[in-house]
Amino acid sequence: xxxxxxxxxxxxxxxxxxxxxxxxxxxxxxxxxxxxxxxxxxxxxxxxxxxxxxxxxxxxxxxxxxxxxxxxxxxxxxxxxxxxxxxxxxxxxxxxxxxxxxxxxxxxxxxxxxxxxxxxxxxxxxxxxxxxxxxxxxxxxxxxxxxxxxxxxxxxxxxxxxxxxxxxxxxxxxxxxxxxxxxxxxxxxxxxxxxxxxxxxxxxxxxxxxxxxxxxxxxxxxxxxxxxxxxxxxxxxxxxxxxxxxxxxxxxxxxxxxxxxxxxxxxxxxxxxxxxxxxxxxxxxxxxxxxxxxxxxxxxxxxxxxxxxxxxxxxxxxxxxxxxxxxxxxxxxxxxxxxxxxxxxxxxxxxxxxxxxxxxxxxxxxxxxxxxxxxxxxxxxxxxxxxxxxxxxxxxxxxxxxxxxxxxxxxxx
Amino acid sequence: xxxxxxxxxxxxxxxxxxxxxxxxxxxxxxxxxxxxxxxxxxxxxxxxxxxxxxxxxxxxxxxxxxxxxxxxxxxxxxxxxxxxxxxxxxxxxxxxxxxxxxxxxxxxxxxxxxxxxxxxxxxxxxxxxxxxxxxxxxxxxxxxxxxxxxxxxxxxxxxxxxxxxxxxxxxxxxxxxxxxxxxxxxxxxxxxxxxxxxxxxxxxxxxxxxxxxxxxxxxxxxxxxxxxxxxxxxxxxxxxxxxxxxxxxxxxxxxxxxxxxxxxxxxxxxxxxxxxxxxxxxxxxxxxxxxxxxxxxxxxxxxxxxxxxxxxxxxx
Numbered sequence: 001x002x003x004x005x006x007x008x009x010x011x012x013x014x015x016x017x018x019x020x021x022x023x024x025x026x027x028x029x030x031x032x033x034x035x036x037x038x039x040x041x042x043x044x045x046x047x048x049x050x051x052x053x054x055x056x057x058x059x060x061x062x063x064x065x066x067x068x069x070x071x072x073x074x075x076x077x078x079x080x081x082x083x084x085x086x087x088x089x090x091x092x093x094x095x096x097x098x099x100x101x102x103x104x105x106x107x108x109x110x111x112x113x114x115x116x117x118x119x120x121x122x123x124x125x126x127x128x129x130x131x132x133x134x135x136x137x138x139x140x141x142x143x144x145x146x147x148x149x150x151x152x153x154x155x156x157x158x159x160x161x162x163x164x165x166x167x168x169x170x171x172x173x174x175x176x177x178x179x180x181x182x183x184x185x186x187x188x189x190x191x192x193x194x195x196x197x198x199x200x201x202x203x204x205x206x207x208x209x210x211x212x213x214x215x216x217x218x219x220x221x222x223x224x225x226x227x228x229x230x231x232x233x234x235x236x237x238x239x240x241x242x243x244x245x246x247x248x249x250x251x252x253x254x255x256x257x258x259x260x261x262x263x264x265x266x267x268x269x270x271x272x273x274x275x276x277x278x279x280x281x282x283x284x285x286x287x288x289x290x291x292x293x294x295x296x297x298x299x300x301x302x303x304x305x306x307x308x309x310x311x312x313x314x315x316x317x318x319x320x321x322x323x324x325x326x327x328x329x330x331x332x333x334x335x336x337x338x339x340x341x342x343x344x345x346x347x348x349x350x351x352x353x354x355x356x357x358x359x360x361x362x363x364x365x366x367x368x369x370x371x372x373x374x375x376x377x378x379x380x381x382x383x384x385x386x387x388x389x390x391x392x393x394x395x396x397x398x399x400x401x402x403x404x405x406x407x408x409x410x411x412x413x
Numbered sequence: 414x415x416x417x418x419x420x421x422x423x424x425x426x427x428x429x430x431x432x433x434x435x436x437x438x439x440x441x442x443x444x445x446x447x448x449x450x451x452x453x454x455x456x457x458x459x460x461x462x463x464x465x466x467x468x469x470x471x472x473x474x475x476x477x478x479x480x481x482x483x484x485x486x487x488x489x490x491x492x493x494x495x496x497x498x499x500x501x502x503x504x505x506x507x508x509x510x511x512x513x514x515x516x517x518x519x520x521x522x523x524x525x526x527x528x529x530x531x532x533x534x535x536x537x538x539x540x541x542x543x544x545x546x547x548x549x550x551x552x553x554x555x556x557x558x559x560x561x562x563x564x565x566x567x568x569x570x571x572x573x574x575x576x577x578x579x580x581x582x583x584x585x586x587x588x589x590x591x592x593x594x595x596x597x598x599x600x601x602x603x604x605x606x607x608x609x610x611x612x613x614x615x616x617x618x619x620x621x622x623x624x625x626x627x628x629x630x631x632x633x634x635x636x637x638x639x640x641x642x643x644x645x646x647x648x649x650x651x652x653x654x655x656x657x658x659x660x661x662x663x664x665x666x667x668x669x670x671x672x673x674x675x676x677x678x679x680x681x682x683x684x685x686x687x688x689x690x691x692x693x694x695x696x697x698x699x700x701x702x703x704x705x706x707x708x709x710x711x712x713x714x715x716x717x718x719x720x721x722x723x724x725x726x727x728x729x
Contacts, residue, residue, distance in 0.1 A: 082695050085485040106698060110486045195678050248570055251590035251679035378697045382505065389680045394592065407504060 034317040035069045038096040038325075039084065041077050043146065043304065044338045045275075050074060053337060061324045068317045081106075088309065095312035096322055100302045101133045101369040102200065102376065104141045112308040113139035117319030118326070125328065130343040133303045133369040142305025143326035146340035149301040149364045150201055152289040154268040155281050158186050168268060170293050171209070171235050177267075178244040187266045190259070191236050193250035193391055195384040200370040201271040201300050203387055206232035211295035214371045214379065221412060222379060225405035228295070233390055233397045240391050250391050256280070270299070274356045275339060288359035291366055301367025303343060375411050382407040478704035485698040496705035506706065508681055509689040510713075516596060516603075516685060517664035517717075524604045524660050525653070528611025533641075535612070536619045546616070550609035557606060561673030564602045565589065568674075574598075589675055592682035599683055602670050607663060611656050618652035619645070654725045658718050665714050686710050 044050035054072040061070060073094070075083060081103065087093040088110050099107065115123070118140070123131070126144060134142045154167055162184050168174045178188040192202055204214060212228025215221070223229075239245045246260050260266050262280040269277070274286050291299030306326055312318040324330065328344050335342050336350050341361050351357035370376065383404040390400035445453070479496055483489035500506050535546050552560070568574050570587040579585035588598040622645065630640045668687040671677060677684035677692075686706060694703030 081698075085695075085698050088486040107486065194676070196676050248587070248590060252569075252587065253676075254569075378699075381692060381697070385678065385681045385684075388678065392592065392680060394680055403504075410499075410502065 033069045034067055034314045035071065036096060036312075036314070036318050036321045037071045037073065037094040038098075038306070038321070039073050039075055039094040040098045041075055041080060043098070043334070043340070047074065049337065053334065057325060057330055061321065064324070065317075065320055068320060070321055088311065091311060093309050093311050095314070095318040096306050096308055098145075098304055099142055099307045100304055101372055102198075102302070104134060104136060104305075104307070105372055105374040105376065107307070107309075108136050108141060108374070110310050111141045112310045112312065112315060113141060114143045114306075114308060114319070114322055115140050117308070117323055118143055119323070122323065122327070125344045125346050127343055127345060127364070129365065129368070130303050133372070134305050136372060142307035143322050144303050144305045144343035145326050145331045146304040146335050146338065147301055147343045147364055147367075148273070148303075148340050149299060149360050149367045150205075150271065150273060151291050151299050151360055151363045152268060152270050153272070153274055153277075154287045154289060155264060155266065155277075156285040156287050157264055157281065158267045159287075162186060162267070164267075167287060167289055168292070169289070171206075174268070174292070175235075175238060175242075175244075178239065178242060181267050182242070182244055185265070187246055187260060188244045189239065189268050189270070190249055190261055190266050191239060191245050191391070192253065192271060193384075193388050194253040195381075195388060196253050197271075197384075199380045199384060199387075203232065203236070203383075204370055205270060205291065205298065205300050206235060206294075208298045208368060209292055209294040209296060210235075214376070215373050219373055219412075222405050222408040224383065224408075225401040229401050230397055231294070233387060233401060236387075237391055237397060250388060274360065278356075283356060286356050288356055290363050297366055299363065299367045301364060301369060303369055304340070375408075378411050379408045382411065475704050475707055478700055479708045480701075482701045485700060489701070492701065496702050497709075499702065500705050500709060505681070505684070505689060506686075506709075509684050509686045510709075512596065512682065512684055513665060513667070513686045513710075516600060516667060517661055519597065519600045520603050520607075520664050520667075521657065521660045523600065524607050524611060525656060527604055527608035528615055528656065529649075529653075531608060531612040532615035532619055533645075536616060546612075549612055552606045553609040555606065557669035558673055560602065560606055561670045564598075564670070565674045568598050590679060592680045595675055595679065595683045599667070599670055599674065602674070603664070603667060606670075607660065611660065614656055615649060615652055618649055622648045650725075654721070657721050657725055661717055661721065662714055665710060665717075 040054070042050060044053060051074065054074075058070045058072060062068065084093065084097060084107075088107075093110075104111070122143075123140070127147070130144045130147055131140065134140055134144055152168070158181070159165070159167070162181050164177055164180060166173075166177075168177060174188055181188045207214065207224060207229055210228035210231045212226050212232065213223050216223045240247065240250065246266070248254070249259065256262050256276060257280070261269065261272075261277060264281060268289075270292060274283075274288065278286065291297055306322045308315065308318045308322060328346050331342060331344060332347050332350065334340075335347070339351075339357055341364050342348075342350055349358070349361055351361050371379075373379070386395065386400040386404035386407075389395040390397050395403070478489070480491060480493060481489040482492045482495070531549050535542055535549065566572055568588045570585075570590070572587070575585045575587060586594075588594040626644050626648070627640055630644050635643070666687055667685055668691060671683050671685055671688050672691070675683040677688045687710065690703050690706040690710070693699045693706060
């Protein structure tokens with residue numbers, strides 16, 4: 001009997017403990033203090049430096065706002081959407097999170113616009129294309145803190161080895177010089193066709209350069225199944241069929257160090273940042289060029305912003321933090337440390353003396369963040385395999401784009 | 414096996430290999446008191462709660478979500494059969510279904526043959542047999558993610574598999590990058606990871622087969638093949654039926670190795686139904702549609718299991 005009573009007591013205690021654990025939350029911090037939690041990602045590659053930057057920034061903020069406690073959590077880039085979406089669904093999301101335009105439409109219904117938390121001077125200090133890239137239905141969904149520009153870049157060593165003295169400015173330039181590179185065992189460029197790559201950096205820049213777009217102006221249908229789309233895909237297919245690019249990259253996504261890019265066998269890239277190839281090419285061998293031109297000159301660039309979630313515990317406190325962290329002084333330090341560019345007019349150029357970043361910075365104005373559409377990623381999901389099919393010769397260019405458009409339009413309803 | 418009987422004990426037969434509940438044991442069994450039932454329930458309760466919270470509940474929620482337009486972080490509205498109509502019109506779904514069925518058709522027989530072969534090889538007692546059994550079982554307890562990473566390298570263009578094929582005069586290429594060869598590559602990895610489990614099931618059954626049966630066949634002059642065909646195989650039938658169901662279900666649920674090794678490519682040649690479910694649910698956050706895909710997969714699994722029951726398991 002005694003044993004049974006003890007067992008019952010243990011079971012009751014266990015259930016009570018489980019219930020208590022289940023009911024207990026993460027707590028709201030010290031009593032009387034407002035807490036703001038921010039999720040950010042490895043924008044500064046060196047985690048220790050990144051952590052130190054935010055610790056210092058939070059300390060400076062708290063000197064001005066002693067009643068607000070800020071917790072910054074640095075998450076890995078991988079699977080960040082899954083983590084964020086499930087946290088939001090479980091009402092465990094952060095108050096503030098770093099988002100890029102590609103993500104904003106998906107989370108729009110969970111985001112508190114920041115217009116009311118930024119003063120007019122701060123808002124008017126943003127570059128026009130930057131404001132446009134975070135605005136949905138006339139409201140700013142995040143406070144931009146950085147921008148980037150993915151331009152054309154070439155490997156000087158490869159050009160010297162081939163004896164090529166001019167650099168490509170147009171698609172035709174690339175196609176014209178491709179045989180010379182091939183003859184010497186080099187690829188004129190690379191096309192990452194694996195479906196895990198974002199089309200924002202691979203196919204869409206070509207589509208935009210050809211004068212096309214992903215969605216129709218009203219967003220109710222896709223627009224890539226057009227003359228511009230066919231022109232762009234035909235251009236890539238010419239590169240593939242001519243043997244001017246490494247076919248392995250059409251279907252696989254190996255680490256850069258295992259590719260011909262790292263082996264200094266590729267002449268130019270339009271989809272990578274200089275930081276990705278610097279250790280293989282050497283900074284002195286990187287020649288930064290403007291985005292390619294066909295009908296128009298345009299490249300991809302992103303805008304990183306701090307967005308407030310609707311579930312924020314204290315919106316005023318979160319707004320104070322966003323206004324501070326997206327201020328000109330903080331972003332200037334952050335962008336310099338992370339090798340990104342400033343979204344602010346007042347910041348001017350951050351890398352004037354840098355032969356690589358300084359050159360790239362010049363082209364921030366000719367970049368776009370890609371389509372701000374709720375189904376942008378879903379559409380990429382149906383278009384990328386069709387592009388792959390065309391490049392592998394499984395479908396014609398027309399058929400691939402037509403099939404992709406049919407599937408994409410079905411997604412848009 | 415211990416039998417806890419709360420009602421009249423059914424007739425038991427030792428010939429069928431089921432434990433016999435002896436008369437004295439039956440006398441000891443009685444209807445438990447309310448207090449005892451309460452205590453028993455208390456012990457069962459944590460497990461029951463976990464089952465309801467993490468198995469039954471989500472399954473019911475999954476069925477219901479299939480009839481809504483729920484997206485993560487959004488509201489859910491009842492949309493009736495819209496998701497299923499979309500499924501019928503979705504070429505990606507049909508392509509994923511085709512890939513899944515082909516995968517199952519290739520992997521289930523291959524895995525069962527490998528399991529049976531290994532079980533027969535390790536059935537006899539010889540020096541080191543336990544070590545061999547453990548080695549063959551090792552892939553079952555190896556992380557599929559880890560295995561996927563390693564096999565991605567194995568099947569790479571300049572990897573060992575490509576070199577092996579080259580030695581046989583076949584084109585040295587990455588199987589994972591070829592839309593025709595990618596599925597056989599995934600099948601091989603899947604069979605490698607699963608055959609140890611089947612081997613264990615069949616081995617357990619093989620060891621239950623009375624030695625007298627084989628000895629009698631041997632004394633009647635039956636060859637090794639005849640003994641296998643007319644003595645061993647019929648005795649293995651229940652275990653093979655069980656294994657066929659399990660293997661088929663696991664094949665329909667293939668995801669980990671596809672996620673790690675191919676991402677469904679190239680050209681959707683390894684894009685399975687569960688991969689589509691994952692993409693819809695956790696990449697595009699369209700949980701309503703993802704649940705509809707899940708329901709379709711469930712229905713398909715049940716239908717195939719019933720067909721297997723009617724054919725393979727008819728006599729059991």
